[in-house]
Amino acid sequence: AQRVTQPEKLLSVFKGAPVELKCNYSYSGSPELFWYVQYSRQRLQLLLRHISRESIKGFTADLNKGETSFHLKKPFAQEEDSAMYYCALMVGGTSYGKLTFGQGTILTVHP
Amino acid sequence: DAMVIQNPRYQVTQFGKPVTLSCSQTLNHNVMYWYQQKSSQAPKLLFHYYDKDFNNEADTPDNFQSRRPNTSFCFLDIRSPGLGDAAMYLCATKGGAQETQYFGPGTRLLVL
Numbered sequence: 595a596q597r598v599t600q601p602e603k604l605l606s607v608f609k610g611a612p613v614e615l616k617c618n619y620s621y622s623g624s625p626e627l628f629w630y631v632q633y634s635r636q637r638l639q640l641l642l643r644h645i646s647r648e649s650i651k652g653f654t655a656d657l658n659k660g661e662t663s664f665h666l667k668k669p670f671a672q673e674e675d676s677a678m679y680y681c682a683l684m685v686g687g688t689s690y691g692k693l694t695f696g697q698g699t700i701l702t703v704h705p
Numbered sequence: 706d707a708m709v710i711q712n713p714r715y716q717v718t719q720f721g722k723p724v725t726l727s728c729s730q731t732l733n734h735n736v737m738y739w740y741q742q743k744s745s746q747a748p749k750l751l752f753h754y755y756d757k758d759f760n761n762e763a764d765t766p767d768n769f770q771s772r773r774p775n776t777s778f779c780f781l782d783i784r785s786p787g788l789g790d791a792a793m794y795l796c797a798t799k800g801g802a803q804e805t806q807y808f809g810p811g812t813r814l815l816v817l
Contacts, residue, residue: 598747626804628804637709637808637809637810637811638748638795638797638808639807639808640805640806643804643805645804680747680748684804690736690753690755690760691736691799691804691806692738692750692753693738693748693750693806694750695747695748695749696747697746697747698747
């Protein structure tokens, strides 16, 4: 069965500092990985997906199959980045698209 | 411009009293999901519909059922809520070959 692990429940950084939210996965198939974010009092929403190799709000994430990791990085954190971040693995292909979430990391960016 | 709507946002029910949570979408997506999220835990998939095709997760309790009368609406029925069913319930949708799931704001269920 697939599994997603986010080892840090809480992460605090100061504004302007680099930030890295860790995510590791286990899955026997070819993984499709995502980062979802939930800002205070807002709904869960997609931040980025590995397949598009994009940078959203300054965040990037690289899939490392050798280390089975998909860490989320930003070189200079901003206060508005404070939120709950979930790493998620999709199985069932794009048709069914079932997500398995990690436990989440609460990121706090201090001024 | 809400795309995935959940009602009510807060629901209080009594132990053992059936309760229904509703979800509607304006995206015309063919896949709809129900997740359960307990405090400080990850969202956990309960079941999903691909069009009218219902798919139950293996570990979803029998107490939980779902209905999808049409593309826009999906309901979560809890037949006999227990104290352990208190949680946030999230509805999400996905369209065809797209990868992105769109989430509703959730319904927080409290069982007294």
